Amino acid sequence: MGAGKSSIGRRLGLRLGLPFVDADTEIETAAGMAIAEIFERFGEAHFRDGERRVIARLIDGTPKVIATGGGAFMNDDTRALILARTHAVWLNADVATLVDRVRRRGNRPLLAGRDPGLVLAELAAVRNPVYALAQIEVVSRPGPHHEMVDSIIAALAAANTPIDPETCTGGDTA
Template identity: 70%
Template sequence: MSGQHSPNRPFAIARPVVLVGLMGVGKTTIGRRLAKRLDVPFVDADHEIETAAGMTISEIFERFGEAHFRDGERRVIARLIDGAPRVIATGGGAFMNADTRALILEQATAIWLDSDIDTLAERVGRRSDRPLLAGRDARTVLRDLAAVRNPVYALAPVHVMSHPAPHEETVDAIMNKLPA
């Protein structure tokens, strides 16, 4: 059956897998587990941006603004999508940039990790380093972001729901939807 992979049998990917979706959906956590399952490297684009800039994402936003951050994010993701099989977790806004999105759709397998607002709000509440949430109500911000971003995330050819369940269930769902 095309697209269906046994979780116990080796499965090779031919190009990068890029996880997109709202903050809190689990791109990094799920991405690490997916990379381990696929036996490929995992890269977190936000971590790579911080390393390249020598400062945190919050500091980049504070000092230079979101537009500057998005430009750097686009350049880092372009460097990461070099054709080598790997799993890449992106920041929630990365796929919103038309150039970044075109690169991902053309040279990688994009997977939209999706979740309901309540689950996302509970997850993002565990961390205080989200610049778009600074001093704001998480549910309101997430609802507003979902209204704008979900139609764009829907351009990703693979859509997987991330439920408040063991992460391995989401990894299994991704494995079952990866192109053969």
């Protein structure tokens, strides 16, 4: 949450010449309601089950950039699918950076009525060791989006993915 998955993912897709898909948007479309409403009406477990199914549908072998929600990688089945069939990129940001970013956007179900710094620190303590299983880690710092995109493309190239940094084209990227 706040690492830049959607905003950076969209720009990465453009640079790579690949379609960009935001899994949260796809979940909302499939459910016919906002994620906040899904959480409120059915709970997080129901949301995560739908999230898993949508991500499995998105990872269809067609090259694209997929932004997944922050909790998606925490689901064992979803994570196994992502690791087996994509190039998983963890945008690792420190808690202070995340807090600054999430304050700009108010519709975060996991932050509803809670202190963002405390919640994000708790989430980082639990999630970061799991996120570290991603094949690629890129530090998400404040700054221009194009710098993050450049860092991701360089990391993909260094990891010997089928991304050609000269032409910026390549295969599945989540």
